[in-house]
Structures are given as C-alpha cells and as structure tokens.
Amino acid sequence: MANEPAASATGLVKKFSGRRVVDGVDLTVPAGMIYGVLGPNGAGKTTTLRMMLGIIEPDDGDRMLLGNDAPREVGDRVGYLPEERGLYPAMKAKEAIAFMGALRGLDWKTGRARAIEMLEDAGLGHAADEKIRKLSKGMAQLVQLLGSIVHRPDLLVLDEPFSGLDPVNQEKLEKLIRAERDRGATVIFSTHIMAHAERLCDRLAIIAGGKRRFEGTVADARGTLPFKAHYVPHHDDGGIKALLPNDAERADDGWRFTLPEEGIEALLVRLIDAGYGIAGLSIERPSLHDAFVRIVGREALERALAEEPA
Amino acid sequence: MSLSRKAIRQTLTIARRDFIATVATPMFLFFLLAPLIMASFSLIGGMGASSVAEGAADRERLVVIADAADAPLLKQADERLRTLFSKDGSPAALDIEAPAADPMEQARVALGDRDHDVYAALAGPLDAPHIFYGPGATRSASYLAALADTTVRMRDGREASEPVKIEVQRKSSTIGGQHAAGFMAVFGVFFLTLLLAGQAVGTMAEERSNKVIEVLAAAVPLESVFFGKLIGMFGSAVLFILFWGTIAAQIGHVLPPEAAQAIHQLQPAVGWPMFIALFCLYFTMAYLLLGSVFLSIGAQASTIREIQMLSLPITFTQVGMFALASAGAAHPGGWLAIVSQVFPLSSPYAMAARAANTPGLTWHVVALAWQALWVAVMITIGARWFRRGVLKSGGPRRKKAAIANG
Incomplete structure (x- = not known):
C-alpha cells in the first residue's frame, strides 16, 4: 500500500534490570522520508531502533517494518549503521562493503563491483584495496555506511551517523542520506546534534526518559515555541526593564523576549516615547535546539549531562 | 625536583598503576596457581596412561x-x-x-x-x-x-x-594395543579439542572488540552467527589436523624398527579405517560441544582478561572429562566407562576410546546422535545467553554533549 508507513512502533517497552529504558514509545515513519529520532544521551533511542530492527525483542508493544511485524523477515531490505562502528580491521575496504552486502543477501561479485563504484563516488576510490586498519576513522565510517547501503535497501537506519565525523565528512554523509531518500529509500537516523536534524529531517520524533515527547515536522517542533524579539535600545538604564515583557533577558548588547501576543508595535511605541529609541530590532524564529530543550526539559538535559562519565 | 627524581616518580606512578591493575584481579589468582594447574594436568594424564598400562598388564x-x-x-x-x-x-x-x-x-x-x-x-x-x-x-x-x-x-x-x-602373526589386536589405542584416542580428541576449540573464544572477542557484532546481529540470526563461526573455526581445525595428520602418517617410515613395531601393536578393535572415521566424528562432536561453550563465554566477556578468567573453569571441566574418559578407557565395560560414554561432555572422548577397545558400531551411531543433540542444545543456549548478555544498551558512553547544536 502506498500510504503504509515504512516503519512503526506502538507502545514499545524494554526493561533492563527492572528499569524501563523504553517506556511505551510510539513512532510512525512515513515511507520515502528522512525521519530523525532525537533525544539526549540515554534517552532510549538506540534501544528503540534495535527493537524496531529485531536485534532485541521488546518486552511489550508492537512494531512493523516494511509491512512485516517480524523485522528479521525483511532484513534483506534494511540497511543498518549501528552507533558503535565495527569493521574487521584486516579486511579491504571493498571486501568489507561486499561482506556487509552478502550478509543482506547480495552476491559477492555484485557487492564488490558496487563497492568500487560507491567508493569512487564518495571520493574514496583510492582506498578500495586498502585494509580497514589503514583508513582514518572518518574513512572507515564512510566505508561502513556504504556497506549498509550496498544492497540498496528500502529502509536505512543510522544510529548517530554523524558522531566522530569531521565537517567535510559530515557534509558527505548528509548528501548521501539525501541521495538515499531521493532514490526512494526511507531513512531513519538518530542524533543528538540538532543542526543535522534541522537540515535533513522531513519528520522527527523526540525521545527522552524512554518516552516519546514529540512527533512531527521540524516546523511543528519549532511551532511549540513563540517567536522571540531581539531589541537593542539607543541607551540603556535600569528603567527599561519595567517596559519590557516579564521574560525579557539581557542578550548581547540588548534584550531578548517573547514576542507579545498582541504584536510588538505598541511596545515599540512605548519604548520610543520613553526615549530609549530603536538601535536594532530582529524577530527570531525559535530554533530546533530551543524546541528540543523545551520539549525535553532543561532539567532532563542537565541530568543526562551529569550522568556522563568524566 | 631534579630531572632524575621526576623521572623516577613518573616511572613509579606507571609501575604502581600496572602492578595494582594486574594483581588486584581474580585473574592473578589463577596466574599464581598456574603451576598447580599444569601439575594437575600432567598428573591426570600420567594417571590415565598408568591406569591404561596397568589394566593391560593384568592381562x-x-x-x-x-x-x-x-x-x-x-x-x-x-x-x-x-x-x-x-x-x-x-x-x-x-x-x-x-x-x-x-x-x-x-x-x-x-x-x-x-x-x-x-x-x-x-x-x-x-x-x-x-x-x-x-x-x-x-x-x-x-x-x-x-x-x-x-x-x-x-x-x-x-x-x-x-x-x-x-x-606368529596375530589375527586379532592385543588387549594392550587396544587399551593404548583407546588412551591415545581419548588424549588425541582432548588435546586437539582443547587446542583448537580455544580459538573460538577469541573469535567472538574479536567481534566484540571490533564492534562488528551488532552489524552481524542486525543482519543475520544470532544462531547463524554462532554456527557460522563454529564451522569457520572447525574448517581451520580440520586443516590443522590434515597437515599434522599427514606428517604423523609418515612418521612410521622414519622411526626405528622397535618403535615402529610398537606403533603397529596399536590395533583398535573396530579396525583402523573405521577407527579413523569415528575418531574424526568424535573430534567433530567434541569440537562443536566445547567450541559452542567457548563461543558463549567469549560472547559474554568484553576483554581478553575476562575471557581467560572465564575459560579456565571450562578448561578444568574438560580436564576432568578427560580424566573420566581415560579411567573409563582403562576398564572397558566398567561402570566408569558407561558413565563417561553417556555424559555429554565426556562422551566423545569415551566413545573414541570405545572404538579402540570394543568392536561393534551400533552404540557409536546412538552416541553420535546423542552428542549431536547436545551440540544443538549448547549452541541454542549459547546464542540465547549471548542475546541476553550483549546488546543491552547503547554501548559504552562517550563524553559528549547531551545536546549539541552544531
């Protein structure tokens, strides 16, 4: 069916040592889209993806992958890049790609031929016969990514794909993800880096504390926050605060505050009349970062940071 | 502080860390007891050989x-x-x-x-x-x-x-020759299994350390990963045996006549061709049984040190099985022989000895089926154990911002 989602999860639950690391997550990933799964560290993103792929079984809930409730049965139509990158160091780059294709049902000969082609397209043609151990970390990561798409999957799942890549390789990866979507594949990727999600995602879900907190488009996420105004007066003194909205905070050389619901004109008139004038004014659309912080909660983020080992 | 004093202090800092990291582990206890382990191994082997020799001398x-x-x-x-x-x-x-x-x-x-x-x-x-x-x-x-x-x-x-x-040329093999062949069969299967199946631990550890395991686990059932690894390792084991077997087969030509005569006295009860076939089958079973146990263990451990620590009790168990099968080989038909033939982990050794000691093939068919069942059980348990123990979380946590906007 054309409208059938490429992947979905309903009430997924996973407990480790009695703790619910995933607690009733619902996701719907439309076919042919780039879908981001966002969340702070320890939010349950990886476990959710693993359950959806059938690597681990959920304690409760259902999942569908490419129209099948047994994910492993459609394994040959799925590509997966785990968070922890892993390749055999003694394998040549083209062999590693062909090997990953073979695991997904692609014959070795075709796998090797495609590997060489893909490596050349990615600017790594010179590394085709190099052993993995001789490649840089970024190159090895790209090789693994190519291995996850060599069999031309209908669904590509990437767990923290940008982690550890330099900006040049991050850009290459973004292009590659878009190319996969343009080819007709559905791409799910998890990340905690908002900029990538903002640039790439057609839809996204935000997970925190094992629960889904949001699902929608990037615009929907931003829409959960009001616009902000950044106002710079000609001169500043203690009296200006009384004229500004209650949430006004000093920002750079001026003030930042939520755009009043009735509009900003009346406020500006009051400020001009009071002699503060307008040295600068900009209306700021909330970023995905702002939306993420609001949805997840600053406290939860700080907790996630505090749990990081030193 | 002078340069030399500083260098000494830095050296001692490193030395202190390494010393504590090595000594303050349970593994160090095993290291301390290693000579005892080796002595026990030799003793058990010697007792087995002596028991076989005495059993034959009585007759x-x-x-x-x-x-x-x-x-x-x-x-x-x-x-x-x-x-x-x-x-x-x-x-x-x-x-x-x-x-x-x-x-x-x-x-x-x-x-x-x-x-x-x-x-x-x-x-x-x-x-x-x-x-x-x-x-x-x-x-x-x-x-x-x-x-x-x-x-x-x-x-x-x-x-x-x-x-x-x-x-006078003997029409049948000597009892002593059968016993010696029986002991050699037990020792051969034990030695080869211990030597070659031990590598299975390292292979899964390789996947763990290279982080390849999740790629494999996502693409193919874990049972296939397990069995594939076992077969791959078994292939290399067979190559090893073929190489050394070919060399061993030529040894008779270069030995002094007395030694060659002694080898000729090793006459298995089922005859050499069938004995070799059964030996290979029992080695296969022992390898798969032990290999699946080692694989399961290797899947649980995340460091080589942990693997060594976990492998040791298994090795002890295997040595125990070897001792049991050797004792059974010395007294074919006795209750010890029957126990060692039935118990899954000692069965391949004991049945190899039986092929040397006792004619007849019916019980070998039964034993091979019994052992194959246990191989399947071990692999299934190992794969499930692996699934439960591994892939539990998002992997080792790295120092990174919980949220980064860039």
Whole structure:
C-alpha cells in the first residue's frame, strides 16, 4: 500500500534490570522520508531502533517494518549503521562493503563491483584495496555506511551517523542520506546534534526518559515555541526593564523576549516615547535546539549531562 | 625536583598503576596457581596412561604347555629367573597348561587368546622346545627359552638344546594395543579439542572488540552467527589436523624398527579405517560441544582478561572429562566407562576410546546422535545467553554533549 508507513512502533517497552529504558514509545515513519529520532544521551533511542530492527525483542508493544511485524523477515531490505562502528580491521575496504552486502543477501561479485563504484563516488576510490586498519576513522565510517547501503535497501537506519565525523565528512554523509531518500529509500537516523536534524529531517520524533515527547515536522517542533524579539535600545538604564515583557533577558548588547501576543508595535511605541529609541530590532524564529530543550526539559538535559562519565 | 627524581616518580606512578591493575584481579589468582594447574594436568594424564598400562598388564601372559610333572620345577625356575629382573622389567605372568592332543597347535591357539595378551607360548619337550611368539615379542620368547633351559638343568643336570622359535602373526589386536589405542584416542580428541576449540573464544572477542557484532546481529540470526563461526573455526581445525595428520602418517617410515613395531601393536578393535572415521566424528562432536561453550563465554566477556578468567573453569571441566574418559578407557565395560560414554561432555572422548577397545558400531551411531543433540542444545543456549548478555544498551558512553547544536 502506498500510504503504509515504512516503519512503526506502538507502545514499545524494554526493561533492563527492572528499569524501563523504553517506556511505551510510539513512532510512525512515513515511507520515502528522512525521519530523525532525537533525544539526549540515554534517552532510549538506540534501544528503540534495535527493537524496531529485531536485534532485541521488546518486552511489550508492537512494531512493523516494511509491512512485516517480524523485522528479521525483511532484513534483506534494511540497511543498518549501528552507533558503535565495527569493521574487521584486516579486511579491504571493498571486501568489507561486499561482506556487509552478502550478509543482506547480495552476491559477492555484485557487492564488490558496487563497492568500487560507491567508493569512487564518495571520493574514496583510492582506498578500495586498502585494509580497514589503514583508513582514518572518518574513512572507515564512510566505508561502513556504504556497506549498509550496498544492497540498496528500502529502509536505512543510522544510529548517530554523524558522531566522530569531521565537517567535510559530515557534509558527505548528509548528501548521501539525501541521495538515499531521493532514490526512494526511507531513512531513519538518530542524533543528538540538532543542526543535522534541522537540515535533513522531513519528520522527527523526540525521545527522552524512554518516552516519546514529540512527533512531527521540524516546523511543528519549532511551532511549540513563540517567536522571540531581539531589541537593542539607543541607551540603556535600569528603567527599561519595567517596559519590557516579564521574560525579557539581557542578550548581547540588548534584550531578548517573547514576542507579545498582541504584536510588538505598541511596545515599540512605548519604548520610543520613553526615549530609549530603536538601535536594532530582529524577530527570531525559535530554533530546533530551543524546541528540543523545551520539549525535553532543561532539567532532563542537565541530568543526562551529569550522568556522563568524566 | 631534579630531572632524575621526576623521572623516577613518573616511572613509579606507571609501575604502581600496572602492578595494582594486574594483581588486584581474580585473574592473578589463577596466574599464581598456574603451576598447580599444569601439575594437575600432567598428573591426570600420567594417571590415565598408568591406569591404561596397568589394566593391560593384568592381562599379559606367557604360556608353557608342559606335563603336570614338570610344572613345579617350571614354577621354581620361573621364580628364580624373575629375581634377575627389576619389577618394571619383569616378564609377563606365567601360565602352565597341560598338553592337549596337538601341543603345537595348542600353543598357536594360545597366542590368539582374546581374554589375555599371550606374548609367547612354549610347546614340545622342554629339552627341545618350540617357542611361538607374537610380533615384536622376541624378549618374551628368549625368556621362555631361558626358562626351559633352567628347568632342564634343574631336572636333568644338562643344557636344553637350542629351541625352535616361530613368529606368529596375530589375527586379532592385543588387549594392550587396544587399551593404548583407546588412551591415545581419548588424549588425541582432548588435546586437539582443547587446542583448537580455544580459538573460538577469541573469535567472538574479536567481534566484540571490533564492534562488528551488532552489524552481524542486525543482519543475520544470532544462531547463524554462532554456527557460522563454529564451522569457520572447525574448517581451520580440520586443516590443522590434515597437515599434522599427514606428517604423523609418515612418521612410521622414519622411526626405528622397535618403535615402529610398537606403533603397529596399536590395533583398535573396530579396525583402523573405521577407527579413523569415528575418531574424526568424535573430534567433530567434541569440537562443536566445547567450541559452542567457548563461543558463549567469549560472547559474554568484553576483554581478553575476562575471557581467560572465564575459560579456565571450562578448561578444568574438560580436564576432568578427560580424566573420566581415560579411567573409563582403562576398564572397558566398567561402570566408569558407561558413565563417561553417556555424559555429554565426556562422551566423545569415551566413545573414541570405545572404538579402540570394543568392536561393534551400533552404540557409536546412538552416541553420535546423542552428542549431536547436545551440540544443538549448547549452541541454542549459547546464542540465547549471548542475546541476553550483549546488546543491552547503547554501548559504552562517550563524553559528549547531551545536546549539541552544531
């Protein structure tokens, strides 16, 4: 069916040592889209993806992958890049790609031929016969990514794909993800880096504390926050605060505050009349970062940071 | 602080960390006890070999076919001659049989006795004896010649004439040869399994350390990962055996005649071709059983140190199984032999010994089916254990911002 989602999860639950690391997550990933799964560290993103792929079984809930409730049965139509990158160091780059294709049902000969082609397209043609151990970390990561798409999957799942890549390789990866979507594949990727999600995602879900907190488009996420105004007066003194909205905070050389619901004109008139004038004014659309912080909660983020080992 | 003092302080800081990291682990205890482990291993092997040797020695015989009137003198001469030998070098026990209608034929038949290993048999008048002896048993034949001569001297006061010595080819294998072949079968399967299956631990550790395991687990069922690894490792084990087997097969050509003769006495009860086939099958079963256990363990451990620590109890168990099977091989048909043949982990060793000791193939078919069942059970449990223990979380946490906007 054309409208059938490429992947979905309903009430997924996973407990480790009695703790619910995933607690009733619902996701719907439309076919042919780039879908981001966002969340702070320890939010349950990886476990959710693993359950959806059938690597681990959920304690409760259902999942569908490419129209099948047994994910492993459609394994040959799925590509997966785990968070922890892993390749055999003694394998040549083209062999590693062909090997990953073979695991997904692609014959070795075709796998090797495609590997060489893909490596050349990615600017790594010179590394085709190099052993993995001789490649840089970024190159090895790209090789693994190519291995996850060599069999031309209908669904590509990437767990923290940008982690550890330099900006040049991050850009290459973004292009590659878009190319996969343009080819007709559905791409799910998890990340905690908002900029990538903002640039790439057609839809996204935000997970925190094992629960889904949001699902929608990037615009929907931003829409959960009001616009902000950044106002710079000609001169500043203690009296200006009384004229500004209650949430006004000093920002750079001026003030930042939520755009009043009735509009900003009346406020500006009051400020001009009071002699503060307008040295600068900009209306700021909330970023995905702002939306993420609001949805997840600053406290939860700080907790996630505090749990990081030193 | 002077440069040298600073260098010493830095060196000691590193040394302190390394010392504590090494000593403050349970593994160090195993390291301390390593000589004890090696000694136990040698002791068990030695006891097994000794047990086999003793089991066979009880059944070794020399036969003299002589009139009842000569029996007391023969015994007296035997006792006198034995005082010339050390305990270890003493000839086999002497049986004196009364002559039947055809003493010569009786002596030949005695050499084929299935209940005892008769090395040599003497027939005819003691002053002109005929001595029949098995392959390589020239020493036993000479002893019987000396015995006849001593008896004649005691009886008649003169020398016996030079005996006629006739070498007889045995139609069946000797009990000692079977026992020795049985022990070698047990030791061979044990040694090869321990040597080669141990590599299986490292292969899964390789996947763990390279983080390849999740790629594999996502693409194929874990049972396939497990079985694939076992088969891959088994292939390399077979290559190893073929290489060394080919070399070992040529050793007979370069050994001194006495040693070659000793090897020829190793006659398995089911015959060499079937014995080799069964040995290979039992090695396969032992490898798969032990390999699946090692694989399961390797899947749980995340460092080589942990693997070594976990492997040791398994190795101890295997040594125990080896001891059990060796003891069973020394007493075929005994309750220990039956227990070792039934218990899954010792069954391949014990059944390899049975192939050397006892003719008949029916029980081998049953045992192979039984062992195959256990191989399947072990692999299934191992894969499930792996699934439960591994892939539990998002992996080792790295220092990174919980949220980064860039």
